[in-house]
Amino acid sequence: xxxxxxxxxxxxxxxxxxxxxxxxxxxxxxxxxxxxxxxxxxxxxxxxxxxxxxxxxxxxxxxxxxxxxxxxxxxxxxxxxxxxxxxxxxxxxxxxxxxxxxxxxxxxxxxxxxxxxxxxxxxxxxxxxxxxxxxxxxxxxxxxxxxxxxxxxxxxxxxxxxxxxxxxxxxxxxxxxxxxxxxxxxxxxxxxxxxxxx
Amino acid sequence: xxxxxxxxxxxxxxxxxxxxxxxxxxxxxxxxxxxxxxxxxxxxxxxxxxxxxxxxxxxxxxxxxxxxxxxxxxxxxxxxxxxxxxxxxxxxxxxxxxxxxxxxxxxxxxxxxxxxxxxxxxxxxxxxxxxxxxxxxxxxxxxxxxxxxxxxxxxxxxxxxxxxxxxxxxxxxxxxxxxxxxxxxxxxxxxxxxxxxxxxxxxx
Numbered sequence: 492x493x494x495x496x497x498x499x500x501x502x503x504x505x506x507x508x509x510x511x512x513x514x515x516x517x518x519x520x521x522x523x524x525x526x527x528x529x530x531x532x533x534x535x536x537x538x539x540x541x542x543x544x545x546x547x548x549x550x551x552x553x554x555x556x557x558x559x560x561x562x563x564x565x566x567x568x569x570x571x572x573x574x575x576x577x578x579x580x581x582x583x584x585x586x587x588x589x590x591x592x593x594x595x596x597x598x599x600x601x602x603x604x605x606x607x608x609x610x611x612x613x614x615x616x617x618x619x620x621x622x623x624x625x626x627x628x629x630x631x632x633x634x635x636x637x638x639x640x641x642x643x644x645x646x647x648x649x650x651x652x653x654x655x656x657x658x659x660x661x662x663x664x665x666x667x668x669x670x671x672x673x674x675x676x677x678x679x680x681x682x683x684x685x686x687x688x689x
Numbered sequence: 690x691x692x693x694x695x696x697x698x699x700x701x702x703x704x705x706x707x708x709x710x711x712x713x714x715x716x717x718x719x720x721x722x723x724x725x726x727x728x729x730x731x732x733x734x735x736x737x738x739x740x741x742x743x744x745x746x747x748x749x750x751x752x753x754x755x756x757x758x759x760x761x762x763x764x765x766x767x768x769x770x771x772x773x774x775x776x777x778x779x780x781x782x783x784x785x786x787x788x789x790x791x792x793x794x795x796x797x798x799x800x801x802x803x804x805x806x807x808x809x810x811x812x813x814x815x816x817x818x819x820x821x822x823x824x825x826x827x828x829x830x831x832x833x834x835x836x837x838x839x840x841x842x843x844x845x846x847x848x849x850x851x852x853x854x855x856x857x858x859x860x861x862x863x864x865x866x867x868x869x870x871x872x873x874x875x876x877x878x879x880x881x882x883x884x885x886x887x888x889x890x891x892x893x
Contacts, residue, residue: 494710689790
């Protein structure tokens with residue numbers, strides 16, 4: 492039993508087909524997560540963290556903030572149509588590496604061929620089971636294929652806002668054990684479930 | 690609802706792990722290690738999930754262990770670097786023997802000090818992450834030492850990590866995020882030093 496487990500739940504609904512649900516264990520926190528956690532624990536001043544968004548320039552993440560301004564911190568609240576952060580999907584097939592800073596081949600938001608319509612991120616509050624000392628919280632996103640062609644998803648990722656900058660950072664990157672093909676008007680819901688067991 | 694077998698079974702044995710936390714406890718007597726044990730911490734408590742949820746969505750939460758509910762802890766949310774003598778956060782030790790997912794504090798905290806039943810809390814140190822690109826592994830350590838200057842023996846049976854959180858209202862809260870019971874209690878004689886290290890590890 493890991494100290495902290497993440498499951499990825501993939502729910503696929505294609506027209507005229509039964510809904511399929513797949514679940515696998517995410518093992519792919521990348522180095523950015525460890526660096527962010529370390530600097531957070533240590534209350535460090537601004538530090539460099541390679542960003543996923545924007546694709547050029549540099550950002551300084553900052554864990555040492557004061558005052559009452561609202562600063563994002565491991566946030567995933569991307570809105571509808573915003574593919575730059577939150578849960579992302581892609582067509583890359585390379586095994587995730589600890590040094591990854593972005594998804595390999597992002598499927599962009601849109602309704603043309605090779606694009607998916609990104610829904611807004613949804614968060615499920617923690618569910619705590621006191622009788623067996625387990626708990627989880629979920630983040631999820633719905634993707635709709637509004638194009639006239641099929642699209643195959645092979646990788647998923649979580650890109651987070653962090654530390655008071657406009658930049659977004661890759662924190663989790665997973666390959667799907669089996670690619671998921673979305674037909675026109677098909678939808679896929681990706682859920683990351685964060686689990687503990689005390 | 691249909692469930693696929695892929696991603697479970699053989700594929701579930703893929704390399705890597707999500708996030709593992711190990712706890713290393715060592716006892717030194719006159720500078721020499723006389724006891725050492727490492728185990729995997731299985732005891733993130735509910736408040737850890739609440740912190741994550743709150744941060745993920747900039748959502749107000751009710752912090753279980755604090756009297757003021759519904760705060761947004763998204764500024765320096767999980768600081769652990771307590772200084773010497775500060776028992777209020779960082780790594781804590783205690784003499785309790787029970788734990789639960791709803792814990793908001795150690796069962797029985799051993800306070801900082803040099804009197805009977807007390808331990809002198811050192812400062813918390815946090816090592817920089819080491820990232821091994823050839824194995825895709827990374828980790829960093831959070832360490833604290835506790836010295837028995839009490840003149841008598843003291844038994845430690847539980848350890849925990851408490852985060853110091855600065856909320857949107859400018860107040861700080863101490864929030865328990867992990868709680869572990871030692872498989873065997875450790876009795877520290879006068880003059881002995883207990884060092885507790887939490888190792889945060891990922892493998893991509």
